[in-house]
Amino acid sequence: MAFPFLSIVLLFTPSILLPSSSIAQRHSNVTSGSFLTADNTNSSWISSSGEFAFGFQRIVPEGGYLLSIWFDKITEKTIVWSANRDSPSEEGSRIQLFADGRFELHGPRGDLIWNVARRGGVAYAAMLDSGNFVLALNTGDIVWQSFDHPTDTLLPTQILERGSSLVSTYSETNFSTGRFVFRENDGTLALQSKNFPMDNNVYQYWKTGNTDPGYKLVFNQSGYIFLAANNGSILEELSNSGVSADRTYQRAILEYDGVFRHYVYPKFADSTDGRMMKWSILDFFPQNICTLFNGAMSWGACGFNSFCSAGDDEERPICSCPDGYSPTDSNIRMSGCKPNFFMHNCDRQSEESQLFRFHEILNTDFTGGDYMGYRSMEEDQCRRACLDDCFCAAVVYEGRNCWKKRFPLANGRKSPSFSGKILIKIRKDNTTQVASSGGKPSTIDPYSNLPGVHLRSFSFGELQEATNGFKEELGSGACSTVYKGAVKDESDDKVIAVKKLNKISAEAEKEFKAEVSSISRTNHKNLVKLLGYCEEGQNRLLVYEFMTNGSLASFLFQKPKPSWYSRVQIALATAKGLCYLHQECSTQIIHCDIKPQNILLDESLTAKISDFGLAKLLRTDQTKTTTAIRGTRGYVAPEWYRNMPITSKVDVYSFGILLLEIVCCRRKVERHGEHDESVVILVEWAYDCYASGRLKSLVDDDDDDDDVIRDIERFEKFVMIGIWCVQDDPSLRPNMKRVLHMLEGAIQVPNPPHPESFIT
């Protein structure tokens, strides 16, 4: 068992098979006696391609250093492994390879923080181009490697051996070991929440099928992640995107929120437009973590007193606090919520009953903490039973059933499939000032400090007040979270959406004003209007008009389907907005993230594009992204992964996918179930229907869509335009002006070729 990695390479990944003697040619050796010191010089050992580095990364501003491996060629410097995640070392710490084969991390006062148990004969260490850091004998044979000791991440060519596990970080920014673990249990590979900070399993929320005694989890160079049996056969594919790791950076990570995600990042060195580069999600599981927590020992995907709902794009759950509660730690989204009031005082039970009221949340259940249940009860009686009981924190009322819940409330989730509601008991006196619209209006003197721009500059305190302490989350993306709020506007209360950018780089901080002023100069009825911004200390926030009818993602995929007429209007409006951004602004704006979650609807269902102009500001986010590729086709144009310039045609591609979704009312990829691998890729299906003259079958199961049948010509034309927009070759895609003219019927739509007719 001295060289497990090499033997597995032989079995599974012949393409990277290296005779042991050739390893030495691929990297420069770290010879004995070499060391690195944690200080602000950023010294590191870099792989020969320059893609990976091993060294110290400062993770807390006050000077905590993580001995880690990271992607070195990208701005984010994303960490993929670390030695001392639970004890970041101080400035002056040192990692050294000693002549006797010890490899040790010492603090500035000589204390041992981490080490690799001594291996006789170690001649050198090396950072390999795969992202694997190794200790080797002078024969080139590896005796220790970081790939055998993963933290939360797997890289292409890495194998998770039976008995190994991945443990999530504590939060987005705290790299300590967190709540979730991916490991073998009972013959399966399972996702579990831990009894933090202990290691024992509390709750298992997802698992694979049965493994075999010699199974391995393989992440291969072609971008597949699968469970393989001892004999090499595939037991189960976990991510079968098939985007090759030759042309992209990839990583698979169990994230702080308990979801395992497979990320990809375009890799081409000579991109002139670096701002387009970011991590995108290729695939993830489980599909909806919100509903999976139910045990008595589980507190739910979002923590106690908090409820979880699938975000619009279903990739990142939204955690919300009920009225009267606020996040325990506003920087950690899954940290749960605490009441802002004194709970019921049991010593004064009878006097206190009338001091409470209920906050009602529809379609929401907390499955934990039942201690009493009643059948055939009126809602009034159910409320009364809880008010009169000092132990009762809430009741769930469904059908005519009433369940009393004790504090803290656990396993909260909001889902349209739950027809009941939760009534949360809150003290009247100090919650009355909380307006249920989501914020207490504050009076703000408008003034402007951006030349030539009529925007309000808000203080952070004003926005904190306007959003009631960032209480009501409307959505959350890779790099930002959006909250509902209200401000006084002349005489009325105006509802606003406040976008809080999570973490932006020093460079983006400098660009913030310039970007904001460029966004503010746009003016079109199909763009969401920017009202103001906040730039204070580390905080960067944007204030937008609030869109009453939410995003296209929730509108489009609801049942019953929205009317054909409104879908046509939305497609036209989106095309007009994009056309303006590409061709009519003083400086062209490429959106880079066109998808249904970024198309918002106002009260008259007019579609408006949001989030434009942010590509530059959001670039440097550490680990998150809002874009999913999922399967082989997403909203992301193929040139992101090829050595090709990024132009406005990337938006045309995304618009094409969106257009097909709008006309067909189907998602770009439809998956049947958690373990069912069969998926329907909308583009492929639409093209097949078009090519075989069966376009009508796209609407065949449309019980409620006579309007489509009556307007079938337009339907067919829109599908053809969609196929033109998703051509692999960007030069074949029409520009947005042409797209708009075709949609409006001003020009003919020629027959589109197969989208993949273009060979790179």
Ligand SMILES: *[C@@H]1O[C@H](CO)[C@@H](O)[C@H](O)[C@H]1NC(C)=O
């Ligand atoms: C990776 O796995 C997939 C699925 O089994 C397979 O088709 C592909 O050839 C493999 N690639 C490599 C480089 O082994």
Ligand SMILES: *[C@@H]1O[C@H](CO)[C@@H](O)[C@H](O)[C@H]1NC(C)=O
């Ligand atoms: C070290 O890295 C930080 C953050 O990337 C950077 O600001 C600083 O200039 C670097 N220092 C040196 C000496 O390269």
Ligand SMILES: *[C@@H]1O[C@H](CO)[C@@H](O)[C@H](O)[C@H]1NC(C)=O
């Ligand atoms: C690395 O060390 C090994 C063993 O001493 C040696 O054979 C090899 O040539 C060295 N490689 C480089 C690039 O220095």
Ligand SMILES: *[C@@H]1O[C@H](CO)[C@@H](O)[C@H](O)[C@H]1NC(C)=O
């Ligand atoms: C990270 O979280 C752990 C566990 O709660 C905590 O002990 C530690 O202080 C946190 N580290 C930072 C830098 O906040």
Ligand SMILES: *[C@@H]1O[C@H](CO)[C@@H](O)[C@H](O)[C@H]1NC(C)=O
């Ligand atoms: C490999 O192992 C799996 C599971 O143990 C078994 O189902 C399969 O038949 C084996 N395949 C071969 C070729 O031996």
Ligand SMILES: *[C@@H]1O[C@H](CO)[C@@H](O)[C@H](O)[C@H]1NC(C)=O
């Ligand atoms: C609610 O009232 C209690 C005591 O009266 C007080 O300590 C607490 O800060 C109040 N909370 C809010 C949000 O006003």
Ligand SMILES: CC(=O)N[C@H]1CO[C@H](CO)[C@@H](O)[C@@H]1O
């Ligand atoms: C289709 C739809 O959801 N329409 C809603 C848009 O918003 C207005 C005002 O909130 C509602 O009244 C509509 O029902």
